[in-house]
Amino acid sequence: MRKGDVRKLKKDKKRKEHIQRxxxxxxxxxxxxxxxxxxxKKHLYIILSMALIAAVLIFYTLRS
Incomplete structure (x- = not known):
């Protein structure tokens, strides 16, 4: 193998490693x-369920 071939193989190997990374x-x-x-999404669902619970509680307190 000539020096240029070895250099080309090294460059090709580095290029493939870079692509893989x-x-x-x-x-x-x-x-x-x-x-x-x-x-x-979990946070959104938690906030929405809290708002629903609060709305139900307010509704029942105002009703009675």
Whole structure:
């Protein structure tokens, strides 16, 4: 093998590693955003249920 061939192989290997790392980062980022969305929805449901409970309590106190 010549020097140029070895250099080319090293560059190609580094490029493939970089692509692989970028792919893994994208997948990790997707998982994080999905978790954020799920957590956001949970908070929304908790707030809505609290508002519903408060509305029912106010309704019954005003009624009686």
């Amino acid at each position: 970028a792919k893994m980062d994208r997948v990790a980022q997707k998982k994080v955003t999905t978790l954020d969305k799920i957590i956001g």
